[in-house]
Amino acid sequence: MEFSNNLLVLILAIIADAVAGDPGWLYSRIPHPIVVIGHQIELLDRFFNRTHYSPVTRKLLGVISILIIVSSAWLIGWLIAWSCNQVSFGVVLQALIVSIFLAQNSLYQHVASVAKACKADDLIDARSQISHIVGRDPNSLDQRAIGRAAIESLSENFSDGVVAPIFWYVVGGLPALIAYKALNTSDSMIGYLTDKYADFGWCAARFDDAANFIPARLSAFIITIAAFIIPSATGNRAFTTAIRDAKKHRSKNAGWPEAAMAGALGIKIAGPRNYDGILVEDAWMGDGIANVDASHIFMALRIYCVACILNVFWLILFYSHNF
Numbered sequence: 001m002e003f004s005n006n007l008l009v010l011i012l013a014i015i016a017d018a019v020a021g022d023p024g025w026l027y028s029r030i031p032h033p034i035v036v037i038g039h040q041i042e043l044l045d046r047f048f049n050r051t052h053y054s055p056v057t058r059k060l061l062g063v064i065s066i067l068i069i070v071s072s073a074w075l076i077g078w079l080i081a082w083s084c085n086q087v088s089f090g091v092v093l094q095a096l097i098v099s100i101f102l103a104q105n106s107l108y109q110h111v112a113s114v115a116k117a118c119k120a121d122d123l124i125d126a127r128s129q130i131s132h133i134v135g136r137d138p139n140s141l142d143q144r145a146i147g148r149a150a151i152e153s154l155s156e157n158f159s160d161g162v163v164a165p166i167f168w169y170v171v172g173g174l175p176a177l178i179a180y181k182a183l184n185t186s187d188s189m190i191g192y193l194t195d196k197y198a199d200f201g202w203c204a205a206r207f208d209d210a211a212n213f214i215p216a217r218l219s220a221f222i223i224t225i226a227a228f229i230i231p232s233a234t235g236n237r238a239f240t241t242a243i244r245d246a247k248k249h250r251s252k253n254a255g256w257p258e259a260a261m262a263g264a265l266g267i268k269i270a271g272p273r274n275y276d277g278i279l280v281e282d283a284w285m286g287d288g289i290a291n292v293d294a295s296h297i298f299m300a301l302r303i304y305c306v307a308c309i310l311n312v313f314w315l316i317l318f319y320s321h322n323f
Contacts, residue, residue: 005091006173007319010166011312012095013102018308021105033100033178037185040069045190049200058199066186066203073182077175084174098169101181103161104308107133107154111301114150118143119294133157136273147292148269151300155223155261156254158304160184163222164215166311170318183208209252216253219307220246220260222314226306227264233303238264241286248283255285262286264303265296 022032031039048061080097084090110133117126126146127138133153141149168180183204190197191205220242228235241263242256249255249270262269268286284290 004319006170007315008091009095009098010169010315012092013098014104014166014308014312016096016099017102017104019105020099021109022100034181034185037069037073037182038189040072041065041186041189044068045200049190049196051196055199059202062190062200063203065200066183066207069182069186070179070207074175074179077173077178080178081174094174098165098174098177101165101177103157107157107161108301108304111150111154111297111304114146115294115297115301118147118150118297144291144293145273147294147297148267148271148290149273150297151261151265151267151292152258152269154297154300154304155219155257156251158223158307159212159216159219159253159257162308163219163311164212166315167215167218168211170315180211183211212253216256220256222307222310223257223260223264223303225310226303227260229306230299230302232299233264234266235264237266237287245283245285248285250282259285261300261303262288265299267292267296 044065048065049058053061081094084094084097087093110129113129114126114133117123117129121143123143123146126143127141130141130146130149131138134149136149138146164180164184165177169177172179186204187201187208189204190201191208192198192201220238224235224238224242227233227238238260242260245259245262246255249258258269262285266286266288268284268288268290269292270282271284271290272281
């Protein structure tokens with residue numbers, strides 16, 4: 001496919017996802033591709049990740065599992081891209097397929113639901129809504145912690161669910177995009193430091209760190225530019241906070257967009273939190289207040305929307321200067 005067509009595919013995909021998102025009527029009838037990938041990961045987990053295996057064996061089998069998952073995803077992506085190239089409406093068809101792997105709309109809807117519940121002072125609903133996008137115990141969160149969690153999730157998933165898929169499509173087309181999503185899904189399912197996954201999930205976690213290295217920093221830059229555009233946000237502080245605080249995060253990558261968003265909003269996020277009844281003493285990121293409310297979530301959503309639009313502009317600049 002021509003490089004100019006690649007740009008058109010991405011722009012159409014961004015628009016399609018922004019408008020339609022993940023249609024409930026469709027995915028109530030057929031499984032979402034990410035769900036299919038998840039089933040493959042679960043199957044390999046059950047087959048290879050046996051407790052009686054040695055740590056070295058489990059780590060090796062984890063590497064083999066990721067190679068199977070990523071290579072099969074790449075092959076499927078190549079076959080789909082080849083098929084699209086054989087038909088006259090291939091650009092539109094491929095754009096619709098790419099849009100399936102973008103999370104702009106669904107992420108906005110999830111976080112907006114949290115913001116609305118917080119604005120209505122409905123703690124029960126806010127906890128219910130936040131449980132869809134974070135892994136920590138929602139019953140341990142008060143409204144301020146829910147607000148911080150929503151903003152953290154919005155920022156991190158802007159990188160993982162929006163910028164990174166676009167970036168990998170630019171790098172290697174549909175095969176690279178689907179391979180990335182398979183890897184990222186693997187990390188979200190098995191890339192943990194628990195007894196069960198410390199060895200088996202090691203490869204998934206390390207490869208995902210590598211795959212998100214550039215997208216995470218690009219996401220922080222885009223959030224910073226968005227903060228300069230929105231009058232009530234602070235671009236300078238977004239930049240300095242990202243540079244200073246990103247390394248405080250447990251993740252090598254998630255700290256970049258999260259710290260940038262914290263700086264843009266003039267708040268501090270992260271900090272101590274509860275996972276499965278265990279208190280995790282994470283460092284704070286940002287200099288502002290920790291008493292986050294609904295207004296901060298809505299402001300973060302405005303920054304997020306502008307950042308999603310900016311993706312179109314950096315793509316146009318990239319393709320116009322390189323091809």
